[in-house]
Amino acid sequence: MSKDNQILEDLNSKEYEHGWSVNFETDEAPLGLNEDIIRWISTKKEEPTWLLEWRLKAFKTWQAMKEPEWANVHYAKMDLQALRYYSAPKQSKKPKNINEVDPELIAIYERLGISLNEQKRLQGIAIDVVLDSVSVATTFKETLGKLGIIFCSFSEAVKEHPELIQKYLGSVVPMTDNYYAALNAAVFSDGSFCYIPKGVRCPMELSTYFRINAANTGQFERTLIVADDSSYVSYLEGCTAPQRDENQLHAAVVEIYAGAHAEVKYSTVQNWFPGDKDGKGGIFNFVTKRGICAGDHSKISWTQVETGSAVTWKYPSCILKGDYSIGEFYSVAVTNNYQQADTGTKMIHIGKNTKSRIVSKGISAGKSQNSYRGQVQVMKRAHNARNFSQCDSLLMGDQCGAHTFPYIDIANPSAKVEHEATTSKIGEDQIFYCNQRGIATEDAVALIVNGYAKEVLNQLPMEFAVEAQKLLALTLEGSVG
């Protein structure tokens, strides 16, 4: 045992590779949070009155709410008055297309390995990039436009497609849903919007890349995806942040609407700065993600690979309202050092013959705590609802923790709900076996962990899966137990 600890102590984790930041001129709101700040943001964004009123209502609700404490995470609460709620790179005029975007901003993304140059992009992925509070660029807009697909920043959608925004904003995650969702509704600054018209199969992956650059700034973005009847879209989300000593807040909201026979696949590779090896700094990731299978035979599938953040509080959920609708949740959550994650899903069966599937793979290393929290709810009228849940935990070393909190709530006797859970350790036996075949210990850990997470990684689009595999190995480097 002492030998294990020695190895754990000796080998420091590899440094977070996206920890740099860039200085550029910014347009920012004064510190603090009050009605005036909300008006300031709304004015800055030249918003219509209805949206300002919506924000102010959310703010009032939020003021009466308390920060939730039920999650299995411990952290010093942030002083929300010491934060800045808007920070945007200064651009002389609003860029019309990617060629007008400040090259300095493009360089930031090149450094992150994300090319915004459409010609240079071989992969079929259209991308919307959000830097601090605003969307700075969206690629392939024209190509997608020909199919009637709308893919743009949230602010642009407010201006160009107000009827869609008014119809769907807050329809899946009401502004009053929870503390962070209400806060987001009050102060959100930008995000991505996507609309797939009836019968259209989106020919490329759509993607949003979030980057927090500024210090003392919270990122509050909203993503709204509307897949009209019989459409299909696969959506990817990636994120990084500079390495800072203070904790930073990321409180996003993602809403997905799927019409009859529509399918939405939402994949996240979350790589926020997790804090250093002593637990200093890192992102607080308090995110509300929910989708509604509104029409019959619709399907929403969440896949997440969570490697970053100091504290994660996140439960991508599905409301299965349409008959025969399907909800899926595939998750790999890795925690190392002092990271804490409380993540899982909610599957709410309302329609008849609805199905849900939950596959959660937790990996804990270092002194981290990893919790799965999931709810399966079958309503009274949801005849023949089916759920299968599998929650596995993998422990590395003897100083981390894995916890499982499944809630099952059944109001219809025809429901069939299965729950399987396992806990395992990466055995010295497994590592020795790999060593004996010539595989170095670090590579052995990567191999074993990727094997363990395979069922989830297989759900990711190809390039993302490769990226995620590397990220898993990187996050766990030096944590052999």
Add this chain to the structure above:
Amino acid sequence: MLSIKNLHASIEGTPILRGINLEVKAGEVHAIMGPNGSGKSTLASVLAGREEYDVTEGEVIFQGKELLELSPEDRAREGVFLAFQYPIEIPGVSTTNFLRTALNQVREYRGLEPLDAVKFLSLMKEKMALVEIDQKLLSRSLNEGFSGGEKKRNEIFQMAMLEPVLSILDETDSGLDIDALRIVSNGVNKLKSEKTATIVVTHYQRLLDYIVPDFVHVLYKGRIVKSGTKELALELEEKGYDWIKEEVDSTATV
């Protein structure tokens, strides 16, 4: 090729090996036999570099190198292969993927280019025929849900792929029926060459009908107490180990 001198090893302070001396030359097959608890598997594990054993005395020279100074992976890369008595399961990792990682790390150590997918596959095909293994087995999670025979056959397949200089078979016959035993032994025999050597650790003579040893050593209480040729194995089969135990225990000095 391998020279073990006065090797002592213990686990959690309990001595298991108490002075092993053994010389193995290229082209030879050595059988290590002995009653339960005599230290046979410990010897195999110590040679492969299992960490829970402490080597307290002695040295092992393998092809001119101090074997005990090398990490387990470097020993493997130098050409030491251990066929496990109880092969380990690795869920979600196919034998193919596992071996490709292993082979390329071994090749890198030896200054060779990694094998691309096409070359790797053709090498695999060749070795699959050699040990009569089904490709379906190789795309399943390593050892997970394998039968005893499948596990052992998979070990020999890995051995064929990695082309070791020294192969140590730790009780490879345990849990095998006669047919599986024949297939596994055939594989081992086909892999033998003038340049390689094999150490067969076994409890029973049965395996040695198929893999014929040049030398047989009897391990008892952590020492090699008797060495001979294959006839010794037959004698043990007939008479058991008790006569050797008595012989050793009566002459033992305190």
